[in-house]
Amino acid sequence: MKTPIPNKAGKAHWRSVEELRDSPSLDRIAELESPQGAREFELAQIGATRRGFLGGGLASLGAVAALSGCNVVEMARKPKEKIVPYGNRPEDLVPGRPLHFATAASVGGQVLGMLVESQDGRPTKVEGNPDHPASRGATDVFAQATVAQLYDDDRSRTPRQAGRDASWQSWDAFAGKHFADLRAAGGAGLALLCEQIPSPTWLRLVGELRTAFPGAKVYTHDLAHDAHAAAGAALVGLTGKRAVSDLTRARVIAALDSDFLGTENERTRLSMEFADGRRLVDGRTESNRLYVVEPSFSITGAMADNRLRLPASKVGAFLGAVAAKVFSSGVQAPAGADAVVAKLAGGDADPRWVDALARDLVAHRGASVVLVGYRQPPEVHALAWLLNAALDAVGATVKVEPRAEVPGAGSLEDLAKAIGAGEVKTLLMVGGNPAWDAPADLGFGALMAKVGTTIHVSYYADETSARATWHVPRSHFMEAWGDVTAPDGTAAIQQPLIAPLFDTRSEIETLSGIIAPERGAGYDLVRATWAARPDFADRWDNWVEAGVIEGAPAAAVAAVAGSTPAAAPPAVPAFDWSGLASSWPGASASGGSGDLEVVFALDPSVLDGRFANLGWLQELPDPLTKLTWDNAALLSPATARRLGVGNSQGISIGSKADVVKIEVDGRSLAIPVFVAPGTADDVVVLPLGYGREQGGRTAAGAGFNAYGLRSTKAPWFATGASLAQIKGSYLLASTQDHGRMEPREGWKSRPIVREATLEEYGKEPTFVEKGEVMEASHIKSLWEDPNETGGLQWGMTIDLSTCTGCGACSVACQAENNIMVVGKDRVMNGREISWIRLDRYFTGSEDDPEAVVQPLGCAHCATAPCEGVCPVGATIHSPEGLNDMAYNRCIGTRYCANNCPFKVRRFNFFAFARETDEARPLSVLQRNPDVTVRFRGVMEKCTYCVQRINQAKVAAHVRGKDKVQDGAVATACEQVCPTRAIVFGDLNDPESRVAKLKKEPRNYGVFAELNLQARTTFLAKVRNPNPELA
């Protein structure tokens, strides 16, 4: 509109038209139009000639007139940069209002249906798809972090050949020729090694590959895959089948070395069903009972009603003893299983435990379930099938479903053998990182060198890519079309939300290009898969929109996967127990000998290492040890004492740990030790996934690589290990060093997490009152209580009985609220920024403790201690009961944080956001535009997701309502919670869930004696231990 006028007479500044008296025409125009506005009009930047002004300025004056009443001075100072508004706004797009797209993917071994929020085209936040049975609206820590992975600056951006960047043209040229030659040779020497991709299209393409390259062999390798469970099912005649547990009907759950709430497959759905079975609300006084037998302390163990610490090598024998007891107590063995039953023996397992567990399982026949974890060998899984079948669980609490897996695929050991025999000339690796995470005795990195051509398709140019001839970058699931099948058979379309950020291709596109170079687009490939369904043409759009494919999915999947479509399988399949009879007791099912047992564990933060480059997850404290940015050799206190090693105890976040050398079978690892109460004695737990060599900038330097100790013989636990202290020490960052509610030994426990057994709760439903430090009638205020009763009054309850402490809330909050990662050094300095954290307290003896977790964000106290002490009024109370933070007003005295009894306020000690922006420019794209990015020197904390509240209020007002319907606002932590432990809503609405929960007898406020009147209250924890084991 305005063009700079050439300045001929020097820069002349003038403020009003009066200064240009010699211009009658201008006077007239000014009078006619808007003299007041014109007088204020400042044109400091515009050049001087009158004629020029008339030429360029008249239009401006017209605009001024039209806008009289606006601050014209400001208007004139707007930058002269042209913007182009939408001439035709895309349909459904309201600028500033996010859209949600349904998609689904396999994340960390678990298939989830998701709704991904898209802000102006940028995916920013993952929510669970309520219609998808695997997520039911919830997700897990890994799914929450996938948006961070999408915008990970370290992701691979281009194909690489022999370690150097190459172009897609060169890849296409190479692949075209190479695979054409191979095809001509009948595919001999081609091996495909892939991670588990439960995608019908992928399976279809693998089938096509086998057809096109008849000599090709397919192998799978995936640490997050339940390979032992699959082998266990095969042992009992259920090859290609899986057990899908239905915990909604389970009254007794025996988890044997199974972290089904944490790192196992289907954790999200199982968490929800487990929680539903013990939700003590609305007068319910029944709860399921969870027995956990495990070597390391997992969140499942923390949730256990009865927990037995047992080395992993003894779990099989323990289950054998339980089975023996079950069958000796009159339970009929299934037909053909007598040979197995005859081999079962009591062994040296704790008889009290065996008796009690067996009795409880039998007593709840048909409503009990035995779960066995990924660590246990196949025969233990097979034995669990036997028990479940004998106890009528199969068909009730355990369903049998087909596995969406490549049929007849070999294992990594098979591949290693083939390479060793010189049978593999071309190795195509899709996903995974075998050069890094393969059992050490395979020497897979070295084996790769024996193969003529190695190709690695992956997100990152990682350890395997570095050794491969070719690295082919892989698209993120939010960038690519695909489809996934959940364990229960539900299929869903993986819908992309954004074009690939880098020049990448999805794994199906790459594989399809190898089979037939002329085909390519992922969209067509996926549609081609589903075109087999008769309702495809009608329903495709609905499938994509809803994120779930309705109908009989299993049959459809079977059809497209090229296997025989089965009729609805019988509820109780035909077992064949002969395999189990011959293999029981397996070598590892019996208790191993040896001094020390090493147990490998998938890490709750980085799993097998695939998430190691995500700062959100590195900084997410381990649920039990609270370690961030590192793994360590976890030892029970007794074992640590016996071995004379340990880490500094005290109240400091940074803990100085002894470094030890662990030796197994001639292989060794130097790693710091961390004393983790609850670990089985004589066991060293080594979380996997750390110590990445080429994992990206974030992963670099985080932790120690425990893969070097794994072998094919003992992939998950190994006995006969030795441990010796070596020189040096290492600083570990555990965010919670004082792990008990007693401030000091001999002092009374503080009533922070209140807990009772189901029996006690039944006798005294109001047991929480016993925890009060001060009687309610004694709590008096000097002032009138804040009168917050009108309109909407927000509040939250957190049910400690169902909260598993998985940490999903913490990561979800991070994704929603633009919370920065600060790094290990700063975590050690106590500067981590988590708005909702999970406090973990051990109860009971140090040697055999229980653990409770408590999610804690700002409690939004009605009489908030933080508000009064702020000298500038930067934190104030809203009429709706929120404790608001005006970041822009905060000058950073930090008094509020000092005075907060919950210590939930977090300070920006440095310019964390700016540092992140500079180091990781792409991460900016993930930011939620509705939440202020906090700058250096200001305090921040949980807002109850005020941006979501406001969106819901606007939506309600648009519909002419003052009230927000219950459930219309879900805070990020509430929405993600797989156990629905967190409930948020309007306390003023007597019908709201939260208002009802606040009336529960278990409801209590932490530090109520301080008269905080906190809006977040807790429902006390109730465990249901077996009285026989008391």
Added chain:
Amino acid sequence: MATTVYTEADQLEERLDQRAPLVLGGNDFHSVTELVARPIDRPGNMWWPAFLVSLTLLGVYGVAVAYLVWEGVGIWGLNNPVDWGWAIVNFVFWVGIGHAGTLISAILFLFRQKWRTGINRAAEAMTLFAVACALSFPTIHVGRVWLLYWVFPIPNQMAAWPNFRSPLLWDVFAVSIYGTVSLLFWYTGLIPDLATMRDRAKGALARKLYGFFALGWRGSQRHWQNYESAYLILAGVSTPLVLSVHTIVSFDFAVSQIPGWHTTIFPPYFVAGAIFSGFGMVLTLLIPSRIIFGLKDLITVRHIENMAKICLLTGTMVGYAYAMEFFIAWYSGNPYESFAFFNRAFGPYSWAYWTMISCNVISPQFFWFKKLRTNPLFVFIISIFINIGMWFERFVIAVTSLATDFLPSSWDYYSPTIWDVASFIGSFGLFFTLFTLFVRFVPMVAIAEVKTVMPQADPHHHPAAASKHGATVAARGGAH
């Protein structure tokens, strides 16, 4: 003019029939002026080194503050439960020190404690410099220094207003009012001496500057009358401030609800501690100064002894407060408070606690012995302990309470960084730079006031007839 020569022995002899002389040696009015003005005329060999060392430390402070503003308060050792560390400890430490000056000038003035005249000027100067150091810490400790003006009630276009419920805001007013009144009080007392300096100045610039600040003082009767009234009024105004400032500083802690902070004993306990630390610092400064600048006749052992007695009194009061805190923590039955105090003494910071107890409670007990409290070297050593102890008192209060408060999950150990240390050491640079400039350019003893307590000031004084004791009886001034 012949004068009686008093000695230390005369002064320390406790007599019922007369008061001890306040000025020793054979000084008369002229020699007192010369004695005080000598350091300004000839600063001696020690001044430049002392000044340069102080200036270097001030430079350290400058670097520490500049880096702080550039990087953020994260350069300090603060962590999540301990959001106030050395900066606030130093603030309270310096404010406390800033109490002795005004106490000496105002309260002792109102109580007609004539011995104050020998030390009040230097003590008041010390107060001002300590308050300057103190004010610097809350200024730099905020996260966004450039917005600190938001704590002042300045009408602004943002319609933002400070929160008058916050003790930090009370601090802003309490300390700035205290600083202002102390400055006025000090300056008012300086006027006659500045005129003296003007009259004896040799250089034209010095004459002009002293003359400017002397506000045209000619020593007329009217001037003296106005001066005396103004001084008395300011003494009256200052007296409540001496008590209020540290009371309000203690509210920073007491008004919060952190166990270990939330105690009603804080106001009197803080005031006693402040006076204790203030006198400790006055002793630290004046014991060497009286030797270096040849002021032994004016700042006598009797002065030192009196201050030692005040230290004994206030140190014991502080010790009582420590004991009472423990008693109340137990007696209240409040589990958080009882743990907080138990943990202070036996927890991770017990080393700091016992340092504090040794320095603040045990070390002043030596002053029960006259021999010890009249030994300047010994008193000097104890005064250093008092300074250390009172710094640790604030450290113990601020840090141990925060490090282990209500929620055990959030506890964390606080350790300072090099930048915490640099800003603390650096603040001594600011303090001593100001103090060395003060002794270089301003009479460090109130010349005019000292003269009023000399025998010669008595209208009935007859130097020739005066016997050693009789003269003192006549000169006892306000002892009626």
